[in-house]
Amino acid sequence: MTPALVFDGLLALLAVAAAMAAIGGRDLFGSVAFFIVYGLLIAIAWVRLDAIDVALAEAAIGAGLTGILLISALARVERTASSGESGEGGRLAKIAAALLCAGVAGALAWAALALDPQGAGLTPLISEALPQAGVGNPVTAVLLNFRAYDTLLESIVLLFALVAVWSLADDGNWGGLPGLRQHARSDGVLATFGRLLPPFGLVVAVYLVWAGSENPGGAFQGGTVLAAIWLLVAMAGITELPRVSSLPLRAALVFGPAFFLAVGAIGALAGTFLGLAPAAAKAIILAVEAGLTLSIAATLALLVAGSPQRTQG
Amino acid sequence: MSGALGHSATLFALTGAALVGIGLYGFVARTHLLRRVLAFNVIGSGVFLFFGATGFRRPDLGADPAPQALIITGIIVALSLTALALALITRYAALSGRSSLEDEAPDDEAPDAGDERGGG
Amino acid sequence: MIAVTACLVLPLAAALAAIPLGRRAPRLALVAAPLILLAALAVATEIWRTGPAQLPVGGWLPPLGIALVVDGLSAAFLLTGAIVTGAVVLFATSIFSTPDRETRAGFAFWPLLLAMWGALNAVFLSGDLFNLYVALELLTLTAVALVALDGRRETVAAAIRYMLFALFGSLAYLLGVTLIYARYGALDIALLRILAEPDAPTFVAAALMTIGLAAKTALFPFHAWLPPAHAGAPAPASAMLSALVTKASFYIVVRIWFDVLPVAGNEALAMILGAMGVGAILFGSVLAIGQERLKLVVAYSTVAQLGYLFLMFPLAGSGGEAQPWAAGAWNGGVVHALSHAFAKAAMFLCAGLFAEAIGHDRMDGLKGVARTMPLTVFAFGLAAISLMGLPPSGGFTAKYLLLTAAFAGGNHFFALVMLAGGLLAAIYLFRPLERAFAKPAEGSDITPIARWRQAVPLVLAGAAIALGVFSAVPFDLLRIGRADAAQEGLE
Numbered sequence: 001m002t003p004a005l006v007f008d009g010l011l012a013l014l015a016v017a018a019a020m021a022a023i024g025g026r027d028l029f030g031s032v033a034f035f036i037v038y039g040l041l042i043a044i045a046w047v048r049l050d051a052i053d054v055a056l057a058e059a060a061i062g063a064g065l066t067g068i069l070l071i072s073a074l075a076r077v078e079r080t081a082s083s084g085e086s087g088e089g090g091r092l093a094k095i096a097a098a099l100l101c102a103g104v105a106g107a108l109a110w111a112a113l114a115l116d117p118q119g120a121g122l123t124p125l126i127s128e129a130l131p132q133a134g135v136g137n138p139v140t141a142v143l144l145n146f147r148a149y150d151t152l153l154e155s156i157v158l159l160f161a162l163v164a165v166w167s168l169a170d171d172g173n174w175g176g177l178p179g180l181r182q183h184a185r186s187d188g189v190l191a192t193f194g195r196l197l198p199p200f201g202l203v204v205a206v207y208l209v210w211a212g213s214e215n216p217g218g219a220f221q222g223g224t225v226l227a228a229i230w231l232l233v234a235m236a237g238i239t240e241l242p243r244v245s246s247l248p249l250r251a252a253l254v255f256g257p258a259f260f261l262a263v264g265a266i267g268a269l270a271g272t273f274l275g276l277a278p279a280a281a282k283a284i285i286l287a288v289e290a291g292l293t294l295s296i297a298a299t300l301a302l303l304v305a306g307s308p309q310r311t312q313g
Numbered sequence: 314m315s316g317a318l319g320h321s322a323t324l325f326a327l328t329g330a331a332l333v334g335i336g337l338y339g340f341v342a343r344t345h346l347l348r349r350v351l352a353f354n355v356i357g358s359g360v361f362l363f364f365g366a367t368g369f370r371r372p373d374l375g376a377d378p379a380p381q382a383l384i385i386t387g388i389i390v391a392l393s394l395t396a397l398a399l400a401l402i403t404r405y406a407a408l409s410g411r412s413s414l415e416d417e418a419p420d421d422e423a424p425d426a427g428d429e430r431g432g433g
Numbered sequence: 434m435i436a437v438t439a440c441l442v443l444p445l446a447a448a449l450a451a452i453p454l455g456r457r458a459p460r461l462a463l464v465a466a467p468l469i470l471l472a473a474l475a476v477a478t479e480i481w482r483t484g485p486a487q488l489p490v491g492g493w494l495p496p497l498g499i500a501l502v503v504d505g506l507s508a509a510f511l512l513t514g515a516i517v518t519g520a521v522v523l524f525a526t527s528i529f530s531t532p533d534r535e536t537r538a539g540f541a542f543w544p545l546l547l548a549m550w551g552a553l554n555a556v557f558l559s560g561d562l563f564n565l566y567v568a569l570e571l572l573t574l575t576a577v578a579l580v581a582l583d584g585r586r587e588t589v590a591a592a593i594r595y596m597l598f599a600l601f602g603s604l605a606y607l608l609g610v611t612l613i614y615a616r617y618g619a620l621d622i623a624l625l626r627i628l629a630e631p632d633a634p635t636f637v638a639a640a641l642m643t644i645g646l647a648a649k650t651a652l653f654p655f656h657a658w659l660p661p662a663h664a665g666a667p668a669p670a671s672a673m674l675s676a677l678v679t680k681a682s683f684y685i686v687v688r689i690w691f692d693v694l695p696v697a698g699n700e701a702l703a704m705i706l707g708a709m710g711v712g713a714i715l716f717g718s719v720l721a722i723g724q725e726r727l728k729l730v731v732a733y734s735t736v737a738q739l740g741y742l743f744l745m746f747p748l749a750g751s752g753g754e755a756q757p758w759a760a761g762a763w764n765g766g767v768v769h770a771l772s773h774a775f776a777k778a779a780m781f782l783c784a785g786l787f788a789e790a791i792g793h794d795r796m797d798g799l800k801g802v803a804r805t806m807p808l809t810v811f812a813f814g815l816a817a818i819s820l821m822g823l824p825p826s827g828g829f830t831a832k833y834l835l836l837t838a839a840f841a842g843g844n845h846f847f848a849l850v851m852l853a854g855g856l857l858a859a860i861y862l863f864r865p866l867e868r869a870f871a872k873p874a875e876g877s878d879i880t881p882i883a884r885w886r887q888a889v890p891l892v893l894a895g896a897a898i899a900l901g902v903f904s905a906v907p908f909d910l911l912r913i914g915r916a917d918a919a920q921e922g923l924e
Contacts, residue, residue: 004321005320005321005324008321008324008325009324012324012325012328015328015332016328016331016332016335019332019335019336019355019359020335022339022351022355023335023336023338023339023343023348023351023352023355024339028345028347028348031348031351032351035351035354035355038355038358039358042358042362045325045328045362046365048321048325049321049322049325049365049366049369049376050369050372050375050376051365051369051376051381051384053381053385054361054365054381054384054385054388057384057385057388057389058358058361058388061388061389061392062354062358062388062391062392065392066354066391066392066395069392069395069396069399070347070350070351070395070399073347073350073399073400073402073403074347076403076406076407077347077402077403077406077412080403080406080407080410081406081407081409081410081411081412082410082411082412093342094342097338097341097342098338098342100337100341101334101335101337101338101341102334104333104334104337105330105331105333105334105335105337106330106334107637108329108330108333108334108363108608108612108637109326109327109330109331110633110637111612111633111634111637111638112323112326112327112330112363112366112367112615112634113323114632114633114634115367115370115615115616115634116370116616117370118370118371119367119370119371119615119616119618120370120371120374120377120618121368121377121379121380121614121615121618122377122378122379122496122497122618123371123374123375123377123378123379124374125496125497126377126378126379126497129493129497138378139378139381139382139385141378142378142379142381142382142383143382143385143386145491145493146491146493146497146498147379147382147383147493147498147499147564148490148491149490149491149499149564150382150383150386150499150563150564150567151386153555153564153567153568153571154386154389154390154567156445156448156449156548156551156571157389157390157393157567157570157571157574158389158392158393159449159452160393160448160544160545160548160571160574160575160578161392161393161394161396161397161574162396163452163541163544163545163548163578164397164400164541164545164574164575164577164578165396165397165400166537166540166541167537167538167540167541167545167578167581167582168400168401168404168578168581168584168589169537170537171536171537171538171584174535174536174537174540175535218385220385220389245455245535247453250452250453250455251453253452254449254450254452254453257449258446258449258450261442261445261446261449264438264442265438265442265446267491268435268438268442269435272489272490272491272492273437273438273441273442273488273490273491273501274490274491275491275492276491303396306400306403307400307404333608340600340601346593349597353600353604356604357604360604360607360608360611363608363611364611364614364615367611367614367615368615379614380611380614383563383614386563386567387566387607390566390567390570393570393574394570394573394574394596394600394603397574397577397578397596398593398596398600401577401581401589401592401593401596402593404581404584404589405586405589405590405593408585408586408589409586409590414590414593414594415590
């Protein structure tokens with residue numbers, strides 16, 4: 001047993017314990033807190049697995065944003081609904097469920113242990129093709145060149161999650177302002193943060209996107225940071241989020257995926273859907289990432305704010 | 314991935330499998346809708362961890378970039394689904410005052426003219 | 434092939450543009466729909482002339498990149514999807530148009546519908562298991578949102594139920610995909626066909642993917658979410674959901690079983706799928722008979738009809754050697770999926786028109802509509818013929834093929850269930866038709882429906898019939914690039 005393995009074993013135990021606490025707890029708020037801790041532990045596991053890009057995405061999106069979404073949903077649900085977890089199945093049903101779940105986990109473990117320990121996946125092929133990809137970070141190369149089509153569809157998935165969330169608004173509030181009214185004091189701590197942090201956040205976000213071509217980072221991680229800043233500024237009462245009917249807002253939401261799609265279509269006209277000439281690949285990928293970052297930031301911020309709740313500011 | 318816990322990849326693959334099991338239990342056995350969404354996310358990250366760990370079988374070559382990219386895509390997709398599920402649940406709570414689904418069959422007595430008022 | 438790209442790019446571009454366009458989105462959809470239909474036709478004619486094709490996206494060959502697959506199966510689904518969705522676009526312009534001020538449902542419907550179309554085409558063209566996952570999630574997202582579009586408590590509850598099954602289904606599928614990658618280092622369907630071996634990871638992966646997709650297809654016993662969701666959605670959305678969305682996940686099952694992993698398609702798993710299909714046919718049909726609301730009858734009928742699709746797997750045979758009836762079972766299953774798409778879309782649009790005319794969708798209100806809305810009743814009747822499996826219709830051709838395969842393979846039980854299913858369909862579809870031809874009730878007042886709108890479902894029902902009359906055309910199309918296992922049987 002090496003010290004590294006001991007550390008990893010402890011990390012795995014903590015993650016499993018946090019997950020059990022999040023699933024099994026009685027108080028939902030506590031469960032969400034455990035869930036966020038769990039996400040951060042998983043992010044550390046990603047660092048241990050040498051996957052820094054995933055660690056950043058897991059910490060920012062898997063733990064952070066998902067946690068915030070869960071907390072704000074919990075606040076809204078508890079205002080309107082009875083909170084009891086009524087009608088949970090009897091003891092027998094629970095034992096049956098537990099056995100089923102243990103079976104699934106066991107089957108997975110069995111399959112994992114049956115894998116070839118020398119399996120290298122696509123690592124050699126990716127290293128070989130990397131010089132033609134236009135970027136030095138292999139993960140970015142997969143995301144924005146080799147499998148750019150996945151990423152294109154994924155950016156559209158995220159945007160349509162927002163459209164779907166909006167479609168659940170009250171008819172009367174349509175076209176109005178997203179989220180609930182904020183009551184921040186203009187001399188409070190939040191307002192001070194709201195004025196101080198944006199320049200730093202902006203630098204971090206731009207760095208994450210720019211560095212993503214060579215080092216860990218990218219549009220999704222950078223977009224999350226931008227979204228957080230925008231929300232902070234809005235929560236501090238310095239600006240209002242725009243109305244969902246606002247044309248500039250809608251243009252900003254659509255711009256990134258639309259530009260990406262246009263790049264794909266132009267490639268098709270030149271012979272290959274989403275084809276990037278190696279010489280131009282870096283410039284095109286950076287442009288696509290910049291567009292995506294803007295749209296992702298706007299989409300994520302509005303996803304957290306939720307569907308239009310009021311027509312007056 | 315031979316049976317011996319030779320290095321961390323095997324350990325994290327098994328952790329991922331365990332997390333899938335734990336999350337699945339929450340998803341099927343708990344009734345509060347928010348907890349079921351939370352459980353969905355636990356299963357999701359278990360699947361990703363499992364996937365990422367199997368992509369780290371050869372530490373000499375480094376982590377396979379392909380699973381990493383697919384996992385980042387998967388995290389965004391999971392976030393999108395989570396956001397929609399949570400919006401549905403808050404809407405349902407506002408309309409019904411409930412935080413878990415009723416067990417009875419679909420309501421046969423829905424309002425009469427409600428079906429075609431999409432333009433409204 | 435520029436037409437293939439057009440099938441992907443056009444609906445997605447239109448979906449994106451619909452967001453800022455707002456009130457002008459219906460006009461955009463009316464322009465985009467014929468273009469997408471043309472692109473689908475161009476794809477079909479091109480592979481008819483030159484055979485199946487594999488198009489690496491971005492020029493990166495699998496396993497590094499993603500390849501699109503264009504063969505008879507994908508072209509047939511692309512075309513069916515384009516015809517049905519085109520009709521739905523036309524039909525919906527009179528429901529979701531907001532000339533003066535943008536409304537919630539009027540805004541949301543168009544981008545969601547167009548994105549759904551893009552997601553369907555992406556599924557039908559993708560040759561990569563993970564890419565299929567992303568496309569399938571776009572489809573799920575739009576489908577769930579359309580179920581909830583009415584905004585009533587019941588429909589939001591139905592959408593949540595649907596969402597829970599869909600979340601379970603996507604995780605199971607995704608888990609299977611990760612196992613496949615871990616085992617083979619590839620996600621491409623054509624590559625996996627060469628690489629696949631019958632071992633532990635492959636078997637677990639195939640089972641997980643199949644279970645996940647069955648949940649998304651609403652195969653019995655995962656069907657509970659379907660009737661409230663499909664019946665609660667606005668009629669044009671119901672048509673899309675029943676006709677196409679359930680077929681997308683079925684389509685992937687067909688790809689996995691016949692194209693990717695014929696070796697993993699082991700006999701026991703095929704029999705389980707067949708048993709679930711039997712359960713769907715019997716359970717769905719019996720419950721359809723008892724419904725008092727037309728849309729619920731049609732929705733339970735979908736549960737039953739989806740069952741036939743999964744009989745294809747046990748009927749395509751097992752036993753290890755070439756089986757002459759396997760091609761019949763495969764053709765039967767696929768043609769059933771296509772003709773059900775046309776017939777069921779027609780039926781939901783008819784149900785929507787009836788509900789608009791009489792103000793509700795309870796069955797007793799249908800009394801006498803044959804006099805006031807003969808076109809719609811005629812369309813409903815034609816669609817019913819195909820669903821019951823009466824000649825000449827696509828439904829008849831499909832069931833005939835499946836029955837022949839069942840008798841040839843000695844699967845008499847499946848044949849018996851199919852015959853019973855046809856009889857039960859006749860009963861549950863006879864009930865609304867009988868009322869339509871009854872004497873109108875006193876003092877029932879009916880909102881008149883424009884004739885062109887009544888013609889839309891008639892065209893779709895006509896397509897379901899035409900699929901049987903001109904059955905040589907789909908057969909020739911489907912033969913292009915068909916997997917060996919679809920001709921010789923699963924191992």
